[in-house]
Amino acid sequence: MKWNRFASIPVCGVLMVMGVVYYITIFIFIEDWVGLATSAGTLNAVIFTFMAALSLFSFAVSVLTDPGYVPSSSAPDVEAASVLDPETQKDSSQLRQCEKCARYKPPRAHHCRVCRVCVLRMDHHCLWINNCVGYWNYKAFIVLVFYATAASIYSTVVMMISSIHKDWDFAEVLPFKIFYILSGAMMAGLSITLGTLLGWHIYLITRNMTTIEYHEGTRAAWLAKKSGQIYRHPFNITVYANISSVLGPNMLKWFCPTAVSHLKDGTSFPTSHQS
Numbered sequence: 025m026k027w028n029r030f031a032s033i034p035v036c037g038v039l040m041v042m043g044v045v046y047y048i049t050i051f052i053f054i055e056d057w058v059g060l061a062t063s064a065g066t067l068n069a070v071i072f073t074f075m076a077a078l079s080l081f082s083f084a085v086s087v088l089t090d091p092g093y094v095p096s097s098s099a100p101d102v103e104a105a106s107v108l109d110p111e112t113q114k115d116s117s118q119l120r121q122c123e124k125c126a127r128y129k130p131p132r133a134h135h136c137r138v139c140r141v142c143v144l145r146m147d148h149h150c151l152w153i154n155n156c157v158g159y160w161n162y163k164a165f166i167v168l169v170f171y172a173t174a175a176s177i178y179s180t181v182v183m184m185i186s187s188i189h190k191d192w193d194f195a196e197v198l199p200f201k202i203f204y205i206l207s208g209a210m211m212a213g214l215s216i217t218l219g220t221l222l223g224w225h226i227y228l229i230t231r232n233m234t235t236i237e238y239h240e241g242t243r244a245a246w247l248a249k250k251s252g253q254i255y256r257h258p259f260n261i262t263v264y265a266n267i268s269s270v271l272g273p274n275m276l277k278w279f280c281p282t283a284v285s286h287l288k289d290g291t292s293f294p295t296s297h298q299s
């Protein structure tokens with residue numbers, strides 16, 4: 025856990041956006057629509073507060089959890105390497121060495137130029153959490169994107185309903201109209217951005233791919249095609265096995281960012297050849 029990761033402008037920016045969205049959704053949109061004192065207003069405020077709290081908690085977990093670094097005792101799994109076929113060995117269990125760390129790099133680990141260290145099952149370095157997204161915090165990251173998307177869509181819908189129900193015939197509504205339009209554009213933009221990111225990672229999870237592996241795979245598929253072969257991502261087992269390798273075997277814990285007891289050491293992964 026590294027609390028100093030919060031000392032970054034993008035991380036503070038995310039917290040600020042969360043605070044602003046929370047404030048305007050509760051105290052302007054819900055208040056304007058049904059009023060917070062009504063039972064409908066209270067119910068909506070409670071639901072949105074719950075979503076915001078889950079987003080904030082997942083965000084904190086993503087920031088504070090170390091993504092997973094290569095243990096000093098890590099050594100190549102010679103047995104696994106001998107089982108894999110030539111194209112797989114090339115991408116996973118080949119005896120990989122990090123030039124910068126001058127040590128063995130397990131399958132799916134990559135060197136992060138920002139963190140200056142090799143990260144296990146590295147997905148990408150995320151500026152918004154000031155941390156690498158890797159083996160130990162990938163689940164928290166996905167769950168964060170899920171809750172943030174849900175909260176963002178919820179806020180957009182509340183705002184739309186609120187603006188439909190609003191009586192716009194007041195004399196001094198122009199600044200308020202501008203405020204509504206700007207908020208609407210911000211919330212719609214945020215919902216689309218987060219929704220796209222969520223859709224992208226759902227696609228990657230169902231195929232057991234990291235963002236890095238997706239790009240590597242595109243290149244490998246192109247090279248394989250040139251030589252008349254077909255490239256298969258080695259860690260893609262079955263859709264359910266792929267999903268549970270990230271979110272865990274218990275569906276009830278899929279949306280809990282701290283439920284990661286299914287994770288092992290992050291240096292070896294089952295491949296489709298072993299199943």
Ligand SMILES: [Zn+2]
Nearest residue numbers: 122125135142
């Ligand atoms: Zn390295």
Ligand SMILES: [Zn+2]
Nearest residue numbers: 136139149156
């Ligand atoms: Zn990094």
